[in-house]
Amino acid sequence: MLTDFDDIDGLKRGSEHAFSQLLGAYSKKIFNLCLSILQNQEDAEDATQEVFSTVFLSVKEFKGESKLTTWLYRIAINKCQEHIRKKSRKKRFGFLTSIDSSEKALLSPSFFHPGVELENKERSAILFAAIDKLPENQKLAFTLHKIEGVSYEEIAEVMNTSISSVESLMFRSKQNLKKSLGTYFEKNER
Secondary structure, three states: OOOOOOOHHHHHHOOHHHHHHHHHHHHHHHHHHHHHHHOOHHHHHHHHHHHHHHHHHHHHHOOOOOOHHHHHHHHHHHHHHHHHHHHHHHHHHHHHOOOOHHHHHHOOOOOOOOOOOHHHHHHHHHHHHHHHOOOHHHHHHHHHHHHOOOOHHHHHHHHOOOHHHHHHHHHHHHHHHHHHHHHHHHHHOO
């Protein structure tokens, strides 16, 4: 497995072996993060490809001041935010064209994360829809910590904020999720 210290030099030299190890070690994690944020498999695949293209082209600029995973998460979040901005621009100008069936499918709230077991698909779709409605920083902190298992310390580095800010974001995201999901669980889980 690629470590933060061993193969960075290989990546900076343009070693295909080091880049292949990087892909093997982190592509699944980055794809899952992109999928959790974008909630669309094709968009997540595109964003993941863009992340590793960016890494390949700019690895020489990596100074090692943070962990490699922190740098990868930052790039992934930026690429996901770019995708979201592009989609919202398209939606703004979309009133000029009719929505075809494939676009309607993209707007469907039936997002299912592939890591969720079959019996929990409906619940997870409802949870991911609620997460998607959180303010952007709350959504990122919650997704990184609860879905991807990233520590508060690394989230603070990724988001360029303090640990106490991350704690506050997590607290507020949990409160907002309790509010938005409370009604659903009262009606459906008894």
